[in-house]
Amino acid sequence: MTEKQLSATEQLMEQEADSLARAAIGAPKQPRSSLGRRVRSTVSAYGFLLPAIALVITFFIIPGILLIILSFTNLSSANFTEPWEFIGFANFERLFTDPFFPKILRNTVFYVFTTLIFFNLGLALVLALVTTNIPRRRGFFFRLVWLLPRLTPSVVYILMWKRIGSADPFGIYNQFMPEVLGASGGNLFLGGAPWAFVILTNGFVGASFGMIIFTSALMSIPEDLITAAKVDGASTWRIIRDIKLPLIKWPLLFIATYQTLSLLTSFEYILLLTEGGPGLFTTEVWALTAYKRAFSSYFGNSQWAFGATWAIVLVAVALVMAVLYVKIFKFNELVEEPRIENL
Amino acid sequence: MGSGKTGRFFSYAFLTLSIVPILVGYTWLVIATVSTRTRGLLPINAEGGIGGLTLGNWSFVFESAIWSAMLNSLLIAVAMVIGVGIASTSGGYALSRFKFPGRKGFLTGTLVLHAFKAEMLLIAIFFVLRWLGEIPLIGPYIGFNSVGGVALVMVALELPLGIWLMKGFFDNISWDMERAAMIDGAGRFRVWWQIMLPQVRPGIAALALFTFIAGWNAYLVPFTFTIGTKVANMPVYLNQLISDTAPVNWNQVAAVGLFQMIPLIIFFIFTQELLLNIYAGGSKGT
Numbered sequence: 001m002t003e004k005q006l007s008a009t010e011q012l013m014e015q016e017a018d019s020l021a022r023a024a025i026g027a028p029k030q031p032r033s034s035l036g037r038r039v040r041s042t043v044s045a046y047g048f049l050l051p052a053i054a055l056v057i058t059f060f061i062i063p064g065i066l067l068i069i070l071s072f073t074n075l076s077s078a079n080f081t082e083p084w085e086f087i088g089f090a091n092f093e094r095l096f097t098d099p100f101f102p103k104i105l106r107n108t109v110f111y112v113f114t115t116l117i118f119f120n121l122g123l124a125l126v127l128a129l130v131t132t133n134i135p136r137r138r139g140f141f142f143r144l145v146w147l148l149p150r151l152t153p154s155v156v157y158i159l160m161w162k163r164i165g166s167a168d169p170f171g172i173y174n175q176f177m178p179e180v181l182g183a184s185g186g187n188l189f190l191g192g193a194p195w196a197f198v199i200l201t202n203g204f205v206g207a208s209f210g211m212i213i214f215t216s217a218l219m220s221i222p223e224d225l226i227t228a229a230k231v232d233g234a235s236t237w238r239i240i241r242d243i244k245l246p247l248i249k250w251p252l253l254f255i256a257t258y259q260t261l262s263l264l265t266s267f268e269y270i271l272l273l274t275e276g277g278p279g280l281f282t283t284e285v286w287a288l289t290a291y292k293r294a295f296s297s298y299f300g301n302s303q304w305a306f307g308a309t310w311a312i313v314l315v316a317v318a319l320v321m322a323v324l325y326v327k328i329f330k331f332n333e334l335v336e337e338p339r340i341e342n343l
Numbered sequence: 344m345g346s347g348k349t350g351r352f353f354s355y356a357f358l359t360l361s362i363v364p365i366l367v368g369y370t371w372l373v374i375a376t377v378s379t380r381t382r383g384l385l386p387i388n389a390e391g392g393i394g395g396l397t398l399g400n401w402s403f404v405f406e407s408a409i410w411s412a413m414l415n416s417l418l419i420a421v422a423m424v425i426g427v428g429i430a431s432t433s434g435g436y437a438l439s440r441f442k443f444p445g446r447k448g449f450l451t452g453t454l455v456l457h458a459f460k461a462e463m464l465l466i467a468i469f470f471v472l473r474w475l476g477e478i479p480l481i482g483p484y485i486g487f488n489s490v491g492g493v494a495l496v497m498v499a500l501e502l503p504l505g506i507w508l509m510k511g512f513f514d515n516i517s518w519d520m521e522r523a524a525m526i527d528g529a530g531r532f533r534v535w536w537q538i539m540l541p542q543v544r545p546g547i548a549a550l551a552l553f554t555f556i557a558g559w560n561a562y563l564v565p566f567t568f569t570i571g572t573k574v575a576n577m578p579v580y581l582n583q584l585i586s587d588t589a590p591v592n593w594n595q596v597a598a599v600g601l602f603q604m605i606p607l608i609i610f611f612i613f614t615q616e617l618l619l620n621i622y623a624g625g626s627k628g629t
Contacts, residue, residue, distance in 0.1 A: 041441055044531045048437035049449065051430040052506060058475075059499030060456060063467035070467060127361070130354050142358045144615055148365055150622060151607055153560040155578040156600040159585065160368030163375075163593070170593070172367060175383025204364065212623040236350060258458065265460035268563045272582070287463065294466040295567060304466060311463045322458035326451060 067315060070308035077302040091309035100281045108286040111198065112263040119203025120259040124210025125252070129240060131211075132218045139215075146211060149204045158272040161201050165189040190278045198283045201269045206262070210255040217248040250329070257325045265318055267291055286314055375597035376400050400598040408572060409599065412580035416603070419494045419565070419576055420558030426498035427505045427554045428547060434502075435509025436535050440518070453510075457503035465567055468496055472568055490574055493565045500564070501554055512546030513539065549621045552614060559606060577603040 046053075071091055073084045095101065127146060131139035149157055164172045165188035173188060189197035221244060229239050245252075267288035270276065276284030276292065284292075294307025371384055378386030379395040388395025403409050437443075438450055469487070475495075476486020484491040516539065524534050540547070562578040569575060575583065581603065584596050610618065 038443075042443040045437045045441035045443040045446070048433040048441070048531075048535070050433075052434035052502060055430060055495075055499040055502055056452075056456070058471060059468060059496055060461065060464065063464040063471055066467040066470055067464060070470075123361075127358075130358055134351065134354050134358075140615075140619075142362065143619060144611075145362045145365060147618060147622060148369070148611070151556065151560075151611060151618070153578045153581075153600075153603060153607075154562045155581045155585075156372070156604060157368075159581075159596065159600055160372060163371050164364065164368060169382045172371060172383050200364070209622065212619055216623060261458060262460060265462055267462070272562075290463065291465070294469075304469070308466050311466055315463045318459050318463065319455070322455045325458050326454045 064315065067308050067312050070305050071312045073305045075305040077304070080304075091306055094306065095309050095313070100284075103281050104284055104286055104289055107281070107284060108264070110195075111202075111283075111285050112260060115199050115203050115206060115263055116256070116259055119199070120206035120210055120263070121252070121256055123203065123207045124255065125214055127207065127211040128214030128218055129244070132215055133236075143208075143211060143215065146208045150208050154268055154272060157205070158201060158269060161197060161273065162189060165193075165197050167191075189273055194274050194278060194283050198270055198273060201273055202263070202266070205269070206259060210259065213251050213255055214248060217251040218244060221247050254329060257321065257328070261318055261321050261325070265314055286310065290314065372597050372601055375594045376601050378594055380594065400592075400594045401602075403595060403599055404602070408580065409602070411573070412575050412577045413603075415490050415565075415574060416559055416561075416576040416578075418490050419497060419561060420555045422491070422494035423497050423501065423554045423558035424551045426494065427501050428551060430498070430502055431505030431509040431550060432540060432543070432547065433535070434506045435511075436513055436539060438506065439510045439513035440521070450510075453503050453506050457507055459503075461500045462563065465564070469568065472496070488569050488571075488574055490576075493561070493568055493574075493576075494558070496564050496568065497558055497561055501557055505550055505554070508550055509543065509546055512543040516542050549617060552610065552617060553621045556607065556610065559603075 069084075072086050072088060074087045074090070075084055079085070098104075127143070131142050133139075152160075163170065166172075166174070167187040168174045171188065174186075186192055188194075225243055226239060229243055234242070265287050267285060270283060270285060270288050271291065274283045276282070276288050290307050290310035292307075293303050293310060295302060367384070371381065374384060374386055375381050377396050377398065377400065379389070379397050379399070380387045385393055386395055387393065438446065438453070472487040472492045474486075475492065476482045476489070478485070483489060485495055486492050520538055520542075521534050524538050525531075529538075560578065561576065562582070565574075565576045565579050566582065569579065572580070572583065577599075581596065581599050584599060585591055
């Protein structure tokens with residue numbers, strides 16, 4: 001990558017040296033045709049974009065194509081020295097007839113929507129509403145504490161939750177909570193309440209993103225609007241329902257779609273916390289299945305092709321959602337023509 | 344939330360209650376690092392009573408494994424800051440200031456990739472890295488099971504966000520100075536380097552902080568693309584301690600965890616406002 005980058009830089013520097021030299025000898029600037037200018041501009045633009053293009057091709061485009069190809073082979077660590085053998089749609093048949101397929105699908109839907117509704121959207125909104133309703137510094141303090149889980153390395157963060165849910169006498173929850181609230185004395189994240197822990201760990205990280213976005217949206221609501229409503233005797237609840245919520249409709253929709261996609265494809269915390277257990281596929285979601293099939297040596301064998309098949313389905317869903325989301329939020333309107341060219 | 348005093352009371356009660364799990368987690372982490380054992384949140388000595396404080400958990404700082412892991416973490420983080428920095432500031436500038444065929448496609452592509460989650464491509468990236476490893480001379484430094492390879496993948500994954508952020512910063516800069524320089528005959532590269540970059544310094548700082556943290560905390564990509572201890576970074580090293588077959592020394596694990604959070608704690612104390620802003624970066628343009 002560095003070599004390509006250098007050559008782009010050199011090329012640009014040459015162009016620049018050229019114009020400098022002309023300035024030095026006082027030569028008049030050659031009148032350039034509009035076409036010449038456009039070609040030059042295109043060349044420089046691609047020069048500036050070269051590092052990004054090289055990286056995107058290597059780590060997005062090629063892997064994307066490769067994933068499709070892989071899903072039609074039977075490549076695994078057992079036969080990777082042999083030429084790739086294409087087996088048609090056999091992987092897809094195997095995927096949809098997998099005895100655990102319904103369970104994994106149910107798990108994924110349950111995990112995505114529960115976390116989204118209660119944390120990434122619900123709690124995020126409540127946190128934003130409450131922290132903007134108290135003095136500024138204090139609201140800032142609470143939002144900052146809520147940012148901590150996102151800042152913490154995932155391994156350390158999950159380590160904390162594991163200790164909270166550990167079996168007696170080490171587990172913090174078991175130590176301090178009465179039995180009515182589910183403190184059984186046993187391990188909670190691998191026994192009593194695995195789903196609660198999976199959703200809590202993801203939700204405590206997920207909520208802060210929405211919270212920050214909603215907060216800045218709420219803060220940009222003109223104060224007069226709220227004051228006028230208060231003068232008219234509107235209750236806090238009515239101000240929220242009739243003024244605040246309609247005004248942050250777009251951020252709400254943005255977080256809902258963006259986080260649905262995030263949750264659908266994320267599995268790092270689940271991998272660290274339960275690895276999809278306890279037992280068979282209890283907390284295993286689609287993305288984790290793809291990863292585990294490819295890398296966790298099921299039956300002593302990394303089934304790359306089968307993992308790729310699980311992944312490609314998610315990639316297709318994610319791509320469609322990403323395109324839709326760019327369309328819904330009319331990002332294209334931000335893509336206005338730059339003016340600098342019209343000197 | 345009502346209005347008046349009861350509303351205030353419930354607001355604070357709710358917020359305080361909501362952060363209890365977070366505070367409990369960190370409290371345990373800190374207490375555990377200086378205890379021989381813990382029961383719940385309490386340090387426990389050999390007799391089972393409260394006490395038994397020790398600094399013994401920190402003895403890992405004398406082992407070379409932790410420093411090699413730290414060096415790898417630092418290499419990944421710094422490579423990310425530089426790599427994402429160069430590719431995003433140059434790419435973002437091109438998208439913000441040039442009119443060229445394909446511009447619209449690049450912008451839409453950046454946005455789609457930004458929303459798209461690349462974790463699903465890891466299986467295929469595994470093969471790309473193995474092929475990169477076959478390149479003569481530089482292969483061993485950028486291929487599978489190398490710190491450079493991990494850094495390259497991480498740079499690529501953060502790139503859509505970086506380009507989009509930097510484009511936003513460039514868009515907000517008036518083009519008067521740039522135009523003046525170009526009329527005076529300065530080339531595009533010099534305009535970018537000498538005039539534009541100094542003006543987007545706050546953006547570069549924000550992006551650098553964000554990518555440093557992402558690189559420092561990276562677990563999934565290093566875990567997937569490295570084997571063994573030599574190229575492990577801090578999170579991977581810590582996870583190796585936890586999943587050891589021997590009984591886990593949780594207190595030492597906690598100490599290693601706190602140790603790797605030192606730079607984050609420093610950022611957290613000194614760049615609070617910036618942190619809250621950059622983690623909203625994904626929303627640019629809504």
